[in-house]
Amino acid sequence: MTYGGTCLNVGCIPSKALLHASEMFAEAGHSFGELGIQVSPTLDLPKMLEHKDKTVKANVDGIAFLFKKNKITGITGTGTIKAAGTVEVAKADGSTETLSAKAICIATGSEVAGIPGVDVAFDGQVIVSSDDAIALPKVPKRLVVVGGGVIGVELGSVWSRLGAEVTVVEYLGKLLGSMDADVSAQFQKLIVKQGIEVKLNAKVTNVVRNGEGASVSFEPVAGGAAETLEADVVLVATGRRPFTKGLGLEELGIATDRVGRVEIDAHFQTSVPGIYAIGDAVRGAMLAHKAEDEGVALAEILAGQAGHVNYGVIPAVVYTSPEVASIGRTEEELKADGIAYKVGKFPFTANGRARAMLHTDGFVKVLADKDTDRVLGVHILGHSAGDLIHEGAILMEFGGSAEDLARTSHAHPTLSEAVREAAFAAFSGKPIHA
Incomplete structure (x- = not known):
C-alpha cells in the first residue's frame, strides 16, 4: 500500500505520463518532418512504462515526505469506523490498532465500476x-x-x-x-x-x-x-464507483445513497456527528482537485474557519491530443434551464502561435449571460486546453464578464489569445481577428 490513492498510483499521474510519452512518439513519427526535423522513432515500451513508474514513485515519495515534514503519522492497513471518534486498523501482519480522534474524515476514493447488467470477468491481461x-x-x-x-x-x-x-x-x-x-x-x-x-x-x-x-x-x-x-x-x-464498503458505515447508521456515496451536509458532515466525508466517496465530480478542495475546506471548518468549495467553478480536463477542457455550464444546460445566453467562439486555425506549433485543431467557446454578460461557461478543444481553461476559472470565481476577459491584454503570440478572442465574440458579437 502506498500514499496518493487512485490518482497518484493508477489514475491521473501514470495515465498522464503515458499520454505525454505516446503523444511525443506520435509527433516524432508524423509532424516533426513538417518542422524540418527528420527522425524515425522506434518504440521502447518497457522504457516508456519505466518513465511512468518513475513518475508515480516521485509523486508518492513526495506525499511521504510531506507527511514527515508536517509531522503527520501514517498508518498502513484497512480501517473500520467503530464509533464516532474511533477507528480500528487491521494491519498486514495480522495485528490491529485502535485510533481515537475528535474528527474522522472518510476519503476512501473510488474503484472501477463494471458494465451494468453484464458480468465482466476481469483478468488483468485480456x-x-x-x-x-x-x-x-x-x-x-x-x-x-x-x-x-x-x-x-x-x-x-x-x-x-x-x-x-x-x-x-x-x-x-x-x-x-x-x-x-x-x-x-x-x-x-x-x-x-x-x-x-x-x-x-x-x-x-x-x-x-x-x-x-x-x-x-x-x-x-x-x-x-x-x-x-x-x-x-x-x-x-x-466509470468508477465510491469505495465505501467495509468501513462500518451501515453499522453506525451513516447514510449512503443508492450508489454507495456517503451523504453529507453543507459542511461535509455525515449523519453521525464528528464523522465527515469528501472526494469520490461523496456526491459530485470524481476529480482529484475537487477532492483536494474539499479536504482544504474541511480542514478550515474543523479549525473554526469558513471553508467553502465553489462547485460551479471546478474545471474538467481530458488529456488527449488535442486536449478538452470545460468549466461551468454547457450550452445544453443553459437551454434546458431557460437561461438567455450569448456564445463566442474562436478557432485555433486563426491563432498565430497555434499555426507555428502545428496545433490548429479545435476552438474556444465562451458562454455569457445575455443581459449581464457574466461568463457562465468556457469550453476548449485544443492544444494545452487544460492550462488555458484556468483563464475561465479565475474569471468565473470572481463573477467576471466576457468584456472583462476581452479587455484584458494578452501576450502575443500565445494560445491564450484564442480565449480572449472568444470572449470578444461573446461580448461584442465579433472577435478582433475575424
Missing part, C-alpha cells in the same frame, strides 16, 4: 480495467474500449498512438458524456481522423475471453442487429 491498461506489457493489435468517457478515450488514444487498432463502444449518442455538444462532436471527428473507430448508441451485452483474446458483443440502443468485435485486449472503462 479483459482489463484502467488499473491494468496503464501497464500492458505489449501493444495489442486490436483494442476494444467499452466506454467513451474520459478514461476510455484517454487510454484508447495512448494505445492507438503506439500502434493498436482501437474501437470505442459507447452507450450514449456522444463521446465524453456531459461535455458541451459542440466540443464532443468536433472531438469525435478528430479522434476518428487519428484512426480510432467509434460506435455510439451501442449497448454492450457480453464481454467474454476466448483463449488468448476476447470478444465484445453489443446491440443498438434503439434496437437492431447485434454485432461482435474480436480483440486482443478489452478495456472496460465505464
Whole structure:
C-alpha cells in the first residue's frame, strides 16, 4: 500500500505520463518532418512504462515526505469506523490498532465500476480495467474500449498512438458524456481522423475471453442487429464507483445513497456527528482537485474557519491530443434551464502561435449571460486546453464578464489569445481577428 490513492498510483499521474510519452512518439513519427526535423522513432515500451513508474514513485515519495515534514503519522492497513471518534486498523501482519480522534474524515476514493447488467470477468491481461491498461506489457493489435468517457478515450488514444487498432463502444449518442455538444462532436471527428473507430448508441451485452483474446458483443440502443468485435485486449472503462464498503458505515447508521456515496451536509458532515466525508466517496465530480478542495475546506471548518468549495467553478480536463477542457455550464444546460445566453467562439486555425506549433485543431467557446454578460461557461478543444481553461476559472470565481476577459491584454503570440478572442465574440458579437 502506498500514499496518493487512485490518482497518484493508477489514475491521473501514470495515465498522464503515458499520454505525454505516446503523444511525443506520435509527433516524432508524423509532424516533426513538417518542422524540418527528420527522425524515425522506434518504440521502447518497457522504457516508456519505466518513465511512468518513475513518475508515480516521485509523486508518492513526495506525499511521504510531506507527511514527515508536517509531522503527520501514517498508518498502513484497512480501517473500520467503530464509533464516532474511533477507528480500528487491521494491519498486514495480522495485528490491529485502535485510533481515537475528535474528527474522522472518510476519503476512501473510488474503484472501477463494471458494465451494468453484464458480468465482466476481469483478468488483468485480456479483459482489463484502467488499473491494468496503464501497464500492458505489449501493444495489442486490436483494442476494444467499452466506454467513451474520459478514461476510455484517454487510454484508447495512448494505445492507438503506439500502434493498436482501437474501437470505442459507447452507450450514449456522444463521446465524453456531459461535455458541451459542440466540443464532443468536433472531438469525435478528430479522434476518428487519428484512426480510432467509434460506435455510439451501442449497448454492450457480453464481454467474454476466448483463449488468448476476447470478444465484445453489443446491440443498438434503439434496437437492431447485434454485432461482435474480436480483440486482443478489452478495456472496460465505464466509470468508477465510491469505495465505501467495509468501513462500518451501515453499522453506525451513516447514510449512503443508492450508489454507495456517503451523504453529507453543507459542511461535509455525515449523519453521525464528528464523522465527515469528501472526494469520490461523496456526491459530485470524481476529480482529484475537487477532492483536494474539499479536504482544504474541511480542514478550515474543523479549525473554526469558513471553508467553502465553489462547485460551479471546478474545471474538467481530458488529456488527449488535442486536449478538452470545460468549466461551468454547457450550452445544453443553459437551454434546458431557460437561461438567455450569448456564445463566442474562436478557432485555433486563426491563432498565430497555434499555426507555428502545428496545433490548429479545435476552438474556444465562451458562454455569457445575455443581459449581464457574466461568463457562465468556457469550453476548449485544443492544444494545452487544460492550462488555458484556468483563464475561465479565475474569471468565473470572481463573477467576471466576457468584456472583462476581452479587455484584458494578452501576450502575443500565445494560445491564450484564442480565449480572449472568444470572449470578444461573446461580448461584442465579433472577435478582433475575424
